[in-house]
Amino acid sequence: MLEQYIPFVGEETIHELFLISKKLKGLRVLHVNSTYKGGGVAEILHRLVPLMNDLEIKTDWKVFKGDKKFFTFTKKLHNLLHIACGHCINSEEIVYYLKITYENFKELDTENYDIVFIHDPQPMGLIIKKQPGQKWIWRCHIDTSSPDPQAWNFLENFLNTYDACIFHMPEFIYEKIEIPTYTIRPSIDPLHPKNIELPEEEIQTTLTKFGLDPEKPLILQVSRFDRLKDPFGVLKAFKLVKKKYDCQLALVGSFAPDDPEGEIVYKELINLTSDEKDVFVLNLPPDSHKEVNAFQRGATVVVQKSLKEGFGLVVSEAMWKGKPVVGSNVGGIKRQIVHGVTGYLVNSIEGAAVRIKQLLANKYFREEMGFHAKERVKHRFLIIRHLRDYLILMYKILNQIF
Numbered sequence: 001m002l003e004q005y006i007p008f009v010g011e012e013t014i015h016e017l018f019l020i021s022k023k024l025k026g027l028r029v030l031h032v033n034s035t036y037k038g039g040g041v042a043e044i045l046h047r048l049v050p051l052m053n054d055l056e057i058k059t060d061w062k063v064f065k066g067d068k069k070f071f072t073f074t075k076k077l078h079n080l081l082h083i084a085c086g087h088c089i090n091s092e093e094i095v096y097y098l099k100i101t102y103e104n105f106k107e108l109d110t111e112n113y114d115i116v117f118i119h120d121p122q123p124m125g126l127i128i129k130k131q132p133g134q135k136w137i138w139r140c141h142i143d144t145s146s147p148d149p150q151a152w153n154f155l156e157n158f159l160n161t162y163d164a165c166i167f168h169m170p171e172f173i174y175e176k177i178e179i180p181t182y183t184i185r186p187s188i189d190p191l192h193p194k195n196i197e198l199p200e201e202e203i204q205t206t207l208t209k210f211g212l213d214p215e216k217p218l219i220l221q222v223s224r225f226d227r228l229k230d231p232f233g234v235l236k237a238f239k240l241v242k243k244k245y246d247c248q249l250a251l252v253g254s255f256a257p258d259d260p261e262g263e264i265v266y267k268e269l270i271n272l273t274s275d276e277k278d279v280f281v282l283n284l285p286p287d288s289h290k291e292v293n294a295f296q297r298g299a300t301v302v303v304q305k306s307l308k309e310g311f312g313l314v315v316s317e318a319m320w321k322g323k324p325v326v327g328s329n330v331g332g333i334k335r336q337i338v339h340g341v342t343g344y345l346v347n348s349i350e351g352a353a354v355r356i357k358q359l360l361a362n363k364y365f366r367e368e369m370g371f372h373a374k375e376r377v378k379h380r381f382l383i384i385r386h387l388r389d390y391l392i393l394m395y396k397i398l399n400q401i402f
């Protein structure tokens with residue numbers, strides 16, 4: 001399986017992975033997050049877990065179960081960790097979080113593992129299951145550079161019992177953390193059905209199937225229906241662009257079981273755009289990988305106008321397909337786009353509209369930027385590098401190298 005990646009990263013890199021993994025052979029590793037489908041964490045685990053097993057590191061993935069009430073609270077927590085906005089966490093919510101944690105405590109077996117990776121705040125309380133000799137690592141996918149203090153205090157109760165934590169970027173590491181911290185950037189998989197090459201015909205058929213005109217320039221944002229992804233801002237930018245260019249907008253999204261806000265945002269978008277014949281708000285099943293691939297390949301300009309962003313896998317996905325991306329100057333988007341080289345970083349709706357227009361006007365620019373975008377992903381944001389980072393991190397933690 002790993003050999004299939006040689007065309008992307010070279011033989012030597014794969015050989016090196018096998019060498020590093022020899023030091024970890026027989027290790028039992030568990031990943032825990034809160035959904036099998038929807039969002040970037042699930043997307044990564046679907047690819048990373050089999051590859052770790054391919055290296056003979058016995059790796060399992062388990063999902064922490066919650067209900068709507070629990071996930072409504074953890075989504076609030078997620079937002080508060082991204083932005084301090086004055087909302088309070090109340091004691092009823094905390095009690096409910098602990099109740100659901102206790103239910104998972106009873107059901108979810110974590111004992112037979114040497115290393116347990118807990119992804120994001122939802123399953124964080126499971127740390128109470130930690131056994132002597134185990135290493136527990138919190139893997140954060142949120143920009144926690146300036147969190148709401150109350151939300152952070154809540155997490156800290158659990159965090160200080162972990163052996164280490166991992167963030168996407170050094171800037172995300174909140175200054176008050178007392179345990180060892182590491183940074184690992186996320187990645188995309190070039191062999192995922194979402195990222196493989198597609199015949200032009202399939203791209204055109206997919207756009208047509210959803211009512212789009214394959215001949216008309218397409219502005220695209222792909223993301224969960226989440227206010228922090230700012231689909232409303234994209235819509236406003238599109239309206240400014242539309243004054244000059246005859247183009248269409250697709251807001252492609254899906255629901256994730258651990259994000260109950262999605263349905264509300266989706267309905268708002270549908271209501272707002274019901275009279276707009278060139279705007280397509282599409283709610284796809286979360287495993288519509290080929291469709292998302294076709295949209296990203298069929299797009300003229302890809303946008304990611306998040307107000308806050310952990311990493312934004314969708315940016316790398318589009319760049320891998322040779323697309324220039326107009327993205328907000330926030331979080332992990334800043335790390336992916338090189339302003340003026342692989343796309344544009346923007347700070348406002350108006351700024352986004354200007355850059356989209358600039359790209360629509362110039363095919364040469366788009367192609368040139370798209371070329372550099374793909375190269376950047378090839379060297380920095382592919383899964384083999386991610387896997388290597390994980391191996392080295394596990395080796396360091398087991399051997400107490402900080």
Ligand code: UDP
Nearest residue numbers: 039040041043223224252253254312313314
């Ligand atoms: N995604 C998808 N269908 C959708 C919306 C998103 O398959 O309708 C995928 C997207 O291609 C990406 C992941 O979900 O792989 C989203 O990851 P990202 O890091 O961009 O955002 P997150 O949802 O984790 O905040």
